[in-house]
Amino acid sequence: MGKHSVLVVEDQIHYQEEIRKALEAEFDVLVASGVKEGHKLALEKAFDVILLDLMLGDGDGFSLFSEIRQISHCAD
Numbered sequence: 001m002g003k004h005s006v007l008v009v010e011d012q013i014h015y016q017e018e019i020r021k022a023l024e025a026e027f028d029v030l031v032a033s034g035v036k037e038g039h040k041l042a043l044e045k046a047f048d049v050i051l052l053d054l055m056l057g058d059g060d061g062f063s064l065f066s067e068i069r070q071i072s073h074c075a076d
Contacts, residue, residue: 003028004048009038011057019051035059042068
């Protein structure tokens, strides 16, 4: 069985690196730097977990959460 996949949507590079380091031994981790990239990745791949910063530089994380909920079965 493969590793579970995690999408991290975080615009602060320092936090991206720290979260990746903490998770990559156990999970396949992809990082998006903002709303647009996070939305694109969520459309392209099914993730087991999505960690979403709600205050992103290029948009509202709450709106992205609503969009991801419509296209993803991550929280089902």
